[in-house]
Amino acid sequence: MPFDSHGADITIVPVRTRAELTRFIKLPIRLNAGDPNWITPLMMERAEALSPKTNPFFEHAEVQLWLAVRGGRDVGRISAQIDALAPQTPGLKTGNFGLIAAEDDAVIFSLLFRAAEDWLRARGCVRALGPFNLSVNEEVGLLVDGFDTPPMVMMGHDPAYTGGRVEEQGYAKAKDVYAYLCDPTADLPAVVVRRVRRGLPDGVTLRELDMSRYDEEVVSLTEILNDAWSGNWGFVPTTEAETRQLAKALKPVIEKKMTLFAEIDGEPAGFIVLLPNVNEAIADLKGKLLPFGWAKLLWRLKVSGVKSARVPLMGVKRKFADTMRGQLLPFHLMNAGRNASLALGYTQFEFSWVLEENMPMRRISEAMGATIYKTYRIYEKTL
Numbered sequence: 001m002p003f004d005s006h007g008a009d010i011t012i013v014p015v016r017t018r019a020e021l022t023r024f025i026k027l028p029i030r031l032n033a034g035d036p037n038w039i040t041p042l043m044m045e046r047a048e049a050l051s052p053k054t055n056p057f058f059e060h061a062e063v064q065l066w067l068a069v070r071g072g073r074d075v076g077r078i079s080a081q082i083d084a085l086a087p088q089t090p091g092l093k094t095g096n097f098g099l100i101a102a103e104d105d106a107v108i109f110s111l112l113f114r115a116a117e118d119w120l121r122a123r124g125c126v127r128a129l130g131p132f133n134l135s136v137n138e139e140v141g142l143l144v145d146g147f148d149t150p151p152m153v154m155m156g157h158d159p160a161y162t163g164g165r166v167e168e169q170g171y172a173k174a175k176d177v178y179a180y181l182c183d184p185t186a187d188l189p190a191v192v193v194r195r196v197r198r199g200l201p202d203g204v205t206l207r208e209l210d211m212s213r214y215d216e217e218v219v220s221l222t223e224i225l226n227d228a229w230s231g232n233w234g235f236v237p238t239t240e241a242e243t244r245q246l247a248k249a250l251k252p253v254i255e256k257k258m259t260l261f262a263e264i265d266g267e268p269a270g271f272i273v274l275l276p277n278v279n280e281a282i283a284d285l286k287g288k289l290l291p292f293g294w295a296k297l298l299w300r301l302k303v304s305g306v307k308s309a310r311v312p313l314m315g316v317k318r319k320f321a322d323t324m325r326g327q328l329l330p331f332h333l334m335n336a337g338r339n340a341s342l343a344l345g346y347t348q349f350e351f352s353w354v355l356e357e358n359m360p361m362r363r364i365s366e367a368m369g370a371t372i373y374k375t376y377r378i379y380e381k382t383l
Contacts, residue, residue, distance in 0.1 A: 010075070013113045015065035021050060024065055027074050028101045028283045031159065037150045038157055039279045040286055044045055045249075049134070055182070056241035057135050060084045062123070068108050076102030076109070080116035082135050085236045095125035098133045100142070100162065105223045109165040121383050129174060129380045137242075140353060141376025142166065149373065152310040152350045153278040155179065156376065159247050163377060171379035175233065178362070179352035180370035191367045195331040204269075204325055206336050209259035218247040220261070221313070228270070228315030235354060248361050252335060253278055257340045258309065261318075262329050269326065272318035272333040274341055274349060276309040287306050309341055309349040330364045338368070 015024050025046045032038035051066070052058035060229055061083040069077030079099040088094060096097050097116045120128055133139040140217040143151075145381045151157040188196075200206065222243045238246070239371065258274035313334065318328030341349055351365045353376060 010070045010111055011033045013067045013069055014023060015067060021047065021065070021157070023052065024067055024099075025075050027067070027077050028358060031101055031103065032157070035157075035159070039150050039198065039283055042282060042285070044278055050139075055134075056239060056245050057083075057138075061134070062381055063134060064116075064119055066112060068102060068112055070108075075105070076112050078102075078116050079120055079133070079134060080119045080128075082120070082125065083135065084135070085239075087235065092127055093121035093125045094127040094129050096132045097128055097130035098135075098270065100131050100166065101158070101164075101166070101298060104159070104161045104165070106165065109169060113166075113169045115181075123350075126231070127380060128135040128171075128383055129378065131379075132348055133176065134235050135234045137238060141175075141378050144176075144343055144375050144377045146374030147204065147316070150279060150283070151374075152179070152308065152352070153275055154310070154312055155350075155374075166379055169381070173377055174369075174380035175378045176356040177353035177376045177378065178328060178356060178372045179350050179374035180354060180375040181364040182257050182338075182349055182351065182365070182368055182370035183347070184287055184342050184349060185347060186369055188335070188338075189369050192294050192335065192369075195328055195336045197261055200332060201325045201328060204329070204332070205263045205266045206332060207261050207263070209261070210368050211256050211258040214251065215244075215247055217261075217349055219248070221271050222246065222272070224271055224317055225313060227313050227317050228321070233246065233357070236344050250275070255339065255344065257344065258337055260333055260336050260340070262327075262333055264320055264325055268317075269320045270329045270333060271314065272311060272337050273313040274311050274337045276306050277310055277350075278306075280306040280308055296382075309346045311337070311349060311351045330361075331367070344363065 013020065015021055016077055025043060029040050048054040063079060063081040063083050066077065067074050077099060078097060080095060080097050082095045082270065085092070097113070100112070102112060118127060131140070139154060139156045141156070142163055144163045147157075147160050164297055222238045226237045230237070253276055255274070255276055260272050261268060262270040263327045316326050316329050320329070351370055352374070354361050354365060
């Protein structure tokens, strides 16, 4: 698919080989080289996330990646994917795009989106939604506000021009999702104090993650998650294979004191996970764990410590959500997580991502004193 731009051909190349995948992964490093808030992801982790051999997302999704090449130089990339588990509206089959990154050139963006949209149309899609990198359960949205700070673990960071270039291709806002920042050292707001000062309601217990039963605990967590989030916009359940992969990925970094389960009358009812902000620990590793990166990473996470954390996962089973005890659980879980993070020396944490229309979660976050500091946008287009 050649196209003449500024006197040089642009070719859109489907990613087929391991070498092309490596180029695909590395491209954003060059594009963001001058941004002090860019964090280079770990190459090993990105390769596993984009390989059908190691990411169980590919078991229920079809994915294609492309590179834009001009004069022998990679200048852009994009993905298109169709998740068989994603909710579909009859007559409005929707596919996704993601992993968009390119030089600030309208022609490059146009050709990349043309490739992705043609691929989706050929598979019967009449609507494109994204960016999802690759799943709604992973990184979602394009950063449109909050460029002045680095992203936390498993969150994206994009050049400021990207949103405008996407909109030039005919895309409009579908949803915004927010990242809230909280200072755990600040005094609790009065509204939270009123809810937690009397202690846990009768029949409610909180406990830490039991590392001796780690795999079982992650299964329990995802069962609650799939139930609690099932009514959310765009919900896609986490599969058993994805649960196993999640357990493997989190085990080296998870902090048991900041992973809490709530039980009501002995039944698992809710949970919260605060992850140490791995991005803080890998900022100077330049994407490489070898030869000494693993030692540095584990030292920083387990010994010297990081000072920020992210809450990527929290939920309460729907059967309890409208009960008095269930409505108090998020406050008790957040407060317990806050206290645990304080004891471990954390000075800030992020609640993310929170859908703009998820008012219960927004109210709880704001009641904890958190404020929106980043906005990510999900775009849509009729094909």
